[in-house]
Amino acid sequence: MTYSKKFVAALLLAPAALAQAPLYGQCGGQGWTGPTTCVSGSVCVYSNDWYSQCLPGTGTTTATTTTRTTTASSAATTTGSSSTSCQAAAHGFASLNGGTTGGNGGTVVVVNNWADLKKYATASGKYVIKVSGKIVATTTGEEIKVTNDKTIVGIGSTGEIYGGGFGLTNVKNIIIRNLKIGNTYDGDWEGKTHDWDGIQSDTSSNIWVDHCIFERGADGLIDLRLDSNYITISHVTFRDHNKVLGIGWTENVITQATIHHCYFQNVGQRNPSADNLKYAHMYNNYLNNATSYGHYSRGYTNMRVENCYFEKVRNPLQRDDTAVLVASGNTYVSCTGSTAANSGTAFNPSSFYSYTLDSTANVPSIVKSEAQPKSSICPS
Ligand SMILES: *[C@@H]1O[C@H](CO)[C@@H](O)[C@H](O)[C@H]1NC(C)=O
Numbered sequence: 001m002t003y004s005k006k007f008v009a010a011l012l013l014a015p016a017a018l019a020q021a022p023l024y025g026q027c028g029g030q031g032w033t034g035p036t037t038c039v040s041g042s043v044c045v046y047s048n049d050w051y052s053q054c055l056p057g058t059g060t061t062t063a064t065t066t067t068r069t070t071t072a073s074s075a076a077t078t079t080g081s082s083s084t085s086c087q088a089a090a091h092g093f094a095s096l097n098g099g100t101t102g103g104n105g106g107t108v109v110v111v112n113n114w115a116d117l118k119k120y121a122t123a124s125g126k127y128v129i130k131v132s133g134k135i136v137a138t139t140t141g142e143e144i145k146v147t148n149d150k151t152i153v154g155i156g157s158t159g160e161i162y163g164g165g166f167g168l169t170n171v172k173n174i175i176i177r178n179l180k181i182g183n184t185y186d187g188d189w190e191g192k193t194h195d196w197d198g199i200q201s202d203t204s205s206n207i208w209v210d211h212c213i214f215e216r217g218a219d220g221l222i223d224l225r226l227d228s229n230y231i232t233i234s235h236v237t238f239r240d241h242n243k244v245l246g247i248g249w250t251e252n253v254i255t256q257a258t259i260h261h262c263y264f265q266n267v268g269q270r271n272p273s274a275d276n277l278k279y280a281h282m283y284n285n286y287l288n289n290a291t292s293y294g295h296y297s298r299g300y301t302n303m304r305v306e307n308c309y310f311e312k313v314r315n316p317l318q319r320d321d322t323a324v325l326v327a328s329g330n331t332y333v334s335c336t337g338s339t340a341a342n343s344g345t346a347f348n349p350s351s352f353y354s355y356t357l358d359s360t361a362n363v364p365s366i367v368k369s370e371a372q373p374k375s376s377i378c379p380s
Contacts, residue, residue: 022054023041027052053095086378087105088177088210089101090208093279141194145168149172152174154178156375165197165198170204172204177210179213181214186218197220201223205230210234211374214239215240220243220270224257225250228247230256232258235371246272256352261366274303276298280303282304282305283304283355284360287310290313290314294316297324304326304346307358310333311333313332314336316335325340325342325343330360
């Protein structure tokens with residue numbers, strides 16, 4: 001038997017090919033032992049301490065962090081005007097449909113007041129808008145109408161939008177990261193006086209919200225409505241609020257959302273309420289003191305829940321008769337009310353994207369430390 005020249009060439013090339021991660025492959029993160037460089041035409045982009053991914057583009061990146069204890073400066077850096085950690089791209093369902101890259105590759109601006117934030121968030125074209133310190137809304141409850149291809153990211157751990165929020169209407173490719181958002185609370189716990197949300201999305205797609213704190217709103221902390229789709233909410237704290245995270249307000253069953261490593265703390269209802277979602281993937285969330293209900297699979301939702309930690313939650317898991325709910329690996333501590341049994345056949349998240357489950361016992365400590373703005377996300 002003889003080998004063709006082509007086959008031998010392929011064999012000779014193989015080691016080099018194996019040394020590089022493929023497009024959209026993992027290229028770094030805590031415990032990652034695989035390749036840390038990407039195939040030509042893609043760059044390694046830091047997503048979080050556990051995951052970096054090869055995304056389309058050119059440029060020079062350095063290796064990403066491989067341990068959780070490394071400092072911000074060892075996160076991926078790239079040549080250019082902004083570190084890659086400020087310009088990470090989304091994982092989960094937001095990584096589908098062309099991906100969610102926000103303003104990556106566009107103009108980088110730093111803002112420290114409401115007028116400038118509004119100016120760039122509503123401008124056309126790609127922007128990475130870095131928020132410096134606390135910005136107070138000039139009109140309480142105003143939701144800035146963000147346009148396509150924007151990243152709004154806090155610098156360090158002190159970026160804050162106080163007394164206002166963001167409205168996404170018929171837009172796509174939006175990243176909101178590393179910010180505290182809220183404090184529009186008007187004294188009405190039922191949220192019926194004002195429709196002031198932290199983020200309201202209507203018919204928008206490819207949305208990634210990451211490493212944020214949402215607190216004390218006047219209506220929903222996040223309302224995702226009217227067929228908004230390809231959504232990932234990761235490492236987010238929702239606290240001191242009644243109507244937390246509502247997804248739905250539609251007859252269509254198309255919305256796909258990943259919600260993981262989120263902290264629901266001292267909350268009432270909608271943690272989340274997931275109504276008519278095609279796919280709702282909930283994993284490694286920590287709920288502590290929810291007075292109404294926890295993860296709720298409503299209408300025709302197909303929900304998979306994995307390794308979540310429910311503590312002092314009334315009605316941790318709820319399901320409508322028409323909905324699918326398949327939960328595994330959860331822990332329940334001092335919970336009350338009822339917990340819906342599994343019913344139906346849930347979708348398999350791994351067939352859409354890769355993800356790593358943390359063990360449930362570690363979820364409270366990981367989530368408490370990660371679900372907030374971090375100085376390492378956008379160091380400057
Ligand atoms: C639990 O959360 C509710 C808000 O839903 C709050 O009013 C209450 O004070 C919290 N309880 C504790 C013990 O923090």
